[in-house]
Amino acid sequence: MSAKLEQLCQNLQNVLGDRIVSLVTALGQVTLVVDAVDYLFVAKTLRNHPDLRFDQCIDLCGVDYSTYGGGAWQGRRFAAVSQLLSVEKNWRLRLRVFAPDDSFPVVDSLIDVWNSVNWFEREAFDLLGIMFSGHPDLRRILTDYGFIGHPFRKDFPISGYVEMQYDPVQKRVVYQPVTIEPREITPRIIREETFGGAKQNNHG
């Protein structure tokens, strides 16, 4: 771990203390996980504290962990993950918060902390159905007007439920149930680490 990352982890420990659920450094990147209760407060601290100064939120996205590792996932289903950047300090951080309720995932909106999350949160709501409380304009953004469902959830089939075509009789575009069969050309496989006599981490 480089000195810079150690410094960042140290600062995070000092400033956030026991609000940290986990703080992991892997592949040269720092991931901070916090509770949904502390989320907004932590975000504000990350932006304002002179030792952290995360002045930009580069990205925010929703993640559905329900089929992670072929169903081995134990934790909560939905998470909002944001990538933060400090232009001043020149470091990055990944902030993750799990929504406490799987059937109705809600987390706080960060729109007052970083205005750039406006459309990112709308996107996470649209595609994964994560609610952001405090967002002033949580409309769908990428899917069609009147779309039903949240397409990036793992239980949403890749082919969708409806297809669209022009109906010459009604003289308008109509929806109808999909007629294509979803097919998988290459199956999804997770090999055990010692598969075929391979040594662990043999990608040197």
Next chain:
Amino acid sequence: MAEVRNFTLNFGPQHPAAHGVMRLVLELDGETVVRADPHIGLLHRATEKLAEERTWVQALPYMDRLDYTSMFINEHPFVLAVEKLLGVAIPLRGQYIRVMFDEITRIHNHLLSIGTQALDVGAMTMVLYTFREREDIADMLEAVSGARMHGAYYRPGGVYRDLPDQMPRYTQNKFKSADTVRKLNENRTGSLLDFIEDFTNRFPGYCDEYETLLTDNRIWKQRLVGVGVVTPERALQLGFTGPMLRGSGIQWDVRKKQPYEVYDRLEFDIPIGVEGDCYDRYLVRMEEMRQANRIIKQCIDWLRKNPGPVITGNYNVAPPSREKMKGNMEELIHHFKLFTEGIHVPPGEVYCGIEHAKGEFGVYMISDGANKPYRMKLRSAAYTHLSSMNEMAKGHMIADAVTIIGTMDIVFGDVDR
């Protein structure tokens, strides 16, 4: 007294100045924009979801189709993310080739951006000149990957193949006389590197031509100066990156501050703006093209002197050469496993952001150890820039809305993903 109401205007979804399919709902008070609400998603193809259903290498060509005006550079964060998860080392020559094509793509992108912005505000000539150069660049991309647009040239572990020794040439046919063909082939007699070098020698002259047309042009300045001003504080808050952030005077460039590949070995300058208006952003893009040209020259010099492999020799990641595959059992097995099952990427998560021509383009990748990504999130710069449309256009005239869309340099393949 008559009731005065705001007028709501629907701009698009099919409008030449919208740079693709965007519906912009403009609320107008007279000719002044009160509220601008972009409706996007008309080109949404769920690239991220599709990638979850494909193997790591199969997902790569989707990257070209995101920002279809600057193709190769889109593949870069994707391969970087996969390489980081794998922990695989890339040959230096592969890195130089990638950087060179990143910069060629940057010129490709800025030429379109400046050309179409000028077209939007009424300067027809510009786009004709910039497309002349874009044609040369498309030829370079074709020579190296076989496709003028969607190359799928970068691969996890390096690039697909080395630079060709011979630049493809025009042949005589019933539409092209021998004389025309000779003229067309003048700078194609050597290798691809010769062709690129010839281009880099010509290109500063072209930049001067563009600047003669635009930089001091009175109409151009009237349309751009003071329009869409963003202060540095707001630029950070709104998540601006790339030329949009630098136009507001913040010296931030991922290539300099968090160098990836071989950018720390190359010399180039970062131009920044002062006022944060559309005109400054135009100047920043203009200078970035010259700097990109400088980087390409340095890459050409290095690539000439240093032959070598361009893709990793680790057969768990990259396929063995055809020759080895045909004559060797083990290589044959590797080949078969790679093309039926694909790479197995160790579990983990990684975010890789690079300095794309439009700003920071990033890929956030979660792997659960399978032969397919578990979740891929694409962070496109144009998406964030467009989300600030309301703030930038508010209070401006309706004609300035077009200038502001132009200055954001948006492409809908990129915004909608």
